[in-house]
Amino acid sequence: MAEVIRMPLLSDTMKEGVIAEWHKKVGDKVKADDVIADVETDKATMEVMPYVDGTLLYIGVEKGKGVPVNGIMAIIGKEGEDYSALLKDDAAKPAAAAEAPKEEAQKADAPKQEAPKAEAPKTEAAPQQQAAPAAAPQAAAPAPETPAETDERLKASPLAKKLAEEKGIDLQQVKGSGDNGRIIKRDVDSFTPAAAAPAPQKAAAQVMQFAPVGQEGHTDKPLSQMRKIIAQRLAESKFSAPHFYLRMTVKMDNAMEARKAINAVSPVKVSFNDLIIKACAMALRQHPDVNSSWMGDFIRANNHIHVGTAVAVEDGLIVPVIKFADQKSLSQIAQEASTLIDKARNKKLQPPEFTGNTFTISNLGMMDIDEFTAIINPPDACILAVGKIEPTPVVENNEVVVRNLLKLTLSCDHRVVDGAVGSRFLQTLKAHLENPVTMLV
Numbered sequence: 001m002a003e004v005i006r007m008p009l010l011s012d013t014m015k016e017g018v019i020a021e022w023h024k025k026v027g028d029k030v031k032a033d034d035v036i037a038d039v040e041t042d043k044a045t046m047e048v049m050p051y052v053d054g055t056l057l058y059i060g061v062e063k064g065k066g067v068p069v070n071g072i073m074a075i076i077g078k079e080g081e082d083y084s085a086l087l088k089d090d091a092a093k094p095a096a097a098a099e100a101p102k103e104e105a106q107k108a109d110a111p112k113q114e115a116p117k118a119e120a121p122k123t124e125a126a127p128q129q130q131a132a133p134a135a136a137p138q139a140a141a142p143a144p145e146t147p148a149e150t151d152e153r154l155k156a157s158p159l160a161k162k163l164a165e166e167k168g169i170d171l172q173q174v175k176g177s178g179d180n181g182r183i184i185k186r187d188v189d190s191f192t193p194a195a196a197a198p199a200p201q202k203a204a205a206q207v208m209q210f211a212p213v214g215q216e217g218h219t220d221k222p223l224s225q226m227r228k229i230i231a232q233r234l235a236e237s238k239f240s241a242p243h244f245y246l247r248m249t250v251k252m253d254n255a256m257e258a259r260k261a262i263n264a265v266s267p268v269k270v271s272f273n274d275l276i277i278k279a280c281a282m283a284l285r286q287h288p289d290v291n292s293s294w295m296g297d298f299i300r301a302n303n304h305i306h307v308g309t310a311v312a313v314e315d316g317l318i319v320p321v322i323k324f325a326d327q328k329s330l331s332q333i334a335q336e337a338s339t340l341i342d343k344a345r346n347k348k349l350q351p352p353e354f355t356g357n358t359f360t361i362s363n364l365g366m367m368d369i370d371e372f373t374a375i376i377n378p379p380d381a382c383i384l385a386v387g388k389i390e391p392t393p394v395v396e397n398n399e400v401v402v403r404n405l406l407k408l409t410l411s412c413d414h415r416v417v418d419g420a421v422g423s424r425f426l427q428t429l430k431a432h433l434e435n436p437v438t439m440l441v
Contacts, residue, residue: 002077003052004086007067010041011351016066018225019073020045021157023184028056030076037073038159038185040225044318044354045159045347047185048073055079058087066225156183163188163346166314189348226315234375241294242414245373248426250406250433252389258436266331273309273363274334276386278439279432281305281325284359287425291358293379294415300379308357308377309337311344318344319377321357330439361386371407381416382425385409406433 007017017039024036035047036056058075060067067073072090075083156164156171160183164171167188174191176183211217223231255275262270284291284305293300305326308319320340322333343349360377365388374385387407394403408429412422432439 002057002075002081002083002086003050003054004072004090005036005048005050005052005074005076007039007069007071007073008048009069010039010046011044011355014041014069014225014229016068016071016225017041018066019061019063021159021185022059022063023157023178024056026056026059027079030054030056035186038157044344044349045185046350050074050076052076055081057081057083155181157185159185160188166346189346224315226313226318230316233378237376237378241376241378243376243411244414244419246410246412246419246422246426247371248408248410248430250408250430252404252406252433255433255436256389256404262330266334268331268334268338270330270334271337272365272389273361273386274330274337275433275436275439276361276363276384277307277309277322277325277333277337278328278330279429279436280359280361280384281307281322282432282439283425283428285326286428287421289421290382290412290417290425292381292416293358294381294413295379299416302358304358306356306358308354308360308380309341310360310362310374310377311341313345313347318349318354319357319360320344320349320354323356360384365389365406371409373409374411376411376413381413382422383411384429385411 010017020038020040022037024030024034030036030050030053032051032053033049036050037048038045039048054076055078056074057077058072060072060074072087075086077083155176155178156174157178160174161171163169163185164174169188169191171183171188174183174187175181177187178184252272255272259270259272259275284307288301288303291302291305293302304324306321306323307325308321310317310319320337320343322328322336322340325333328336340349340353343353357377357380360374360380360383362374362383363386364372365386367388369387370390371387372385374383376383385408387409389404389406391402392405393400394405395401396403408426410422410426412419
């Protein structure tokens with residue numbers, strides 16, 4: 001019997017997935033562990049496997065179109081098998097749900113109106129039943145053309161081209177493992193060039209798109225899945241969670257000296273962001289109320305500490321998560337953070353790597369930002385915004401001296417965290433950063 005392949009839930013915020021690439025076409029033989037499609041979610045681009053053997057009978061949507069979670073992606077079965085009943089059943093579910101409230105309304109009407117309304121479903125049912133079988137061949141018709149996105153010189157999928165551009169890989173050097181030598185995503189992922197060509201300068205290309213002097217113009221860009229979810233979740237957070245903000249300035253001179261000493265012996269380079277992750281994790285251990293979540297009708301106090309770090313990617317932001325950050329050394333945090341950030345920028349993060357955060361850090365110091373306020377990342381109760389370290393004259397013991405200052409801003413959900421609680425957390429965080437040896441105790 002034919003099997004329906006539905007769009008899986010690939011992230012906790014996913015509502016639909018966009019088909020980035022079809023690796024199979026209608027009529028192809030498919031094995032359970034074959035990758036049939038690459039799906040772009042709000043977090044990353046992921047591979048989808050059917051987990052059944054058979055022939056690909058039907059493709060639900062063409063490349064670039066979205067499929068809602070649990071919607072039909074494809075149908076796999078025996079060659080020549082009739083699958084129209086599966087499409088009818090799937091189409092009938094939302095139709096039945098829509099008819100239910102109508103029938104209830106009809107029952108509430110006067111008896112005089114019941115007789116003519118009883119015939120309405122009969123007149124409507126016929127065209128619906130005729131349309132369902134007809135839709136199947138129409139939807140399946142363009143599917144065989146889906147993989148034919150090659151040119152005479154180079155055969156590569158759009159996703160492979162995009163990844164190669166981001167990584168600065170010359171596709172002429174990559175050997176394709178797809179049909180007819182086509183280069184696909186896994187070929188780019190596994191490619192290790194001796195000397196990769198530099199990535200094209202996107203900024204220059206964007207400048208060339210500006211309209212000539214004195215001429216108006218604009219470009220409309222479709223929203224990516226990631227940008228849609230960012231807009232939805234942050235709007236919900238900003239307008240539903242009562243934010244308030246606490247600011248504190250930290251002297252980073254001791255942290256700078258400690259970092260030099262740490263990197264002299266550490267197997268991996270420890271960044272200031274790694275120091276801040278560790279310091280936050282230690283402070284969260286002492287102030288568990290900050291490590292909590294608003295759950296609607298109760299507050300969840302998390303007994304574990306998972307620190308997320310916002311990472312800018314092409315389509316927006318993603319938050320890789322350092323799990324059990326309070327239990328890890330600085331070098332472990334640095335190694336894991338580096339790996340996760342690289343995966344995030346190459347769209348390789350898996351759901352367990354970007355979910356489960358109990359606290360989030362957003363660091364724009366490397367972008368030369370002095371200070372800023374961040375919107376809380378649900379379900380967290382707080383997010384820490386980190387600016388740059390700036391040499392600044394300060395007064396100490398009636399003398400003017402230069403200290404390296406860092407400005408921190410803690411955004412708090414007032415439903416969970418009060419001002420005094422957030423302030424005590426910042427005091428502890430400041431103490432750890434100004435005297436890093438306390439993080440080693």
